[in-house]
Amino acid sequence: MDTVLFVEVFVTLFVIMDPVGTVPIFLSLTGGRSQASARRAAWQAVAVSFLVISLFAFFGQQILGYLHISLPALQGAGGLLLLLVALELLTDNEQEPTAAAGTNVALVPLGTPLLAGPGAIVAVMLFVQGIGGLSEFLAVALGVIAVHVCLWASMRYSLPILRVIRESGVLLVTRIAGLLLSAIAVQLVADSVRAFIAGEG
Incomplete structure (x- = not known):
């Protein structure tokens, strides 16, 4: 296995997917659940x-290619979707508590586009394009797996924090998470617009 490539894949995806940064967002989205x-x-x-x-x-x-979608378009769409989620976290949404409780946040926005967002998708696609043999394939595959193990651990062991901070703490974390998520969303859209202006879209 190519150890250097493994470390490169792991560090790159770790920074992009940010397991530590997902903790407040995960806590805010799962605060009212068992x-x-x-x-x-x-x-x-x-x-x-x-x-x-x-x-x-x-x-x-x-x-x-089949859908005629460019990478900047994918990035912009992901940013807009995250922005909608961020606005929900920043504002009180007490009109439909039943619907909110029944929503599977693991699919959207946690699974995608928060974890498997445009940045992570593009990075992995670029790494895969550079694969020239079995050792490189194993390095990229194990790097992706290792980052996802870190993501699971960060969310799994954030639950004791949830028991300590209680409802008022969850409300505070929710507002902070909404602010951070909105900043991530705006950055994604800005990068997408910049790419379109540069003629990459």
Whole structure:
């Protein structure tokens, strides 16, 4: 196995997917749920993220080419979707508590586009394009798997924090998470617009 490539893949995806940074967002989205539901959301989000990234790693260029979608367009769409989620976190949404409680946050926004976002998808696609043999393939695959193990651990062991901070703490974390998520979303859209202006879209 190519150890240097493994470290490069792991560090790159770790920075992009930010396991530590997902903790406040995960806590805010699972604050009103039982421990079992939150644990299930943690592994489901990681599974969805791994599935989406694997799909784009193998078939990303073909999918985007067939649909005539550019990478900046994918990035902009992901940013707008995250911005909608951020606005919900920043504002009180007490009109439909039942619908909110029944929503599977593991799919959207946790699994995608928060974890398997445009940045992570593009990075993996670029790494896959550079694969020249079995050792490189193993390095990229193990790097992706290792990052997802870190993501699962960060969300799984954030549950004790949830028990300590209680409802008022969850409200505070929710507002902070909404602010951070909105900043991430605006950055994604800005990068997308910049790419379109540069003629890359």
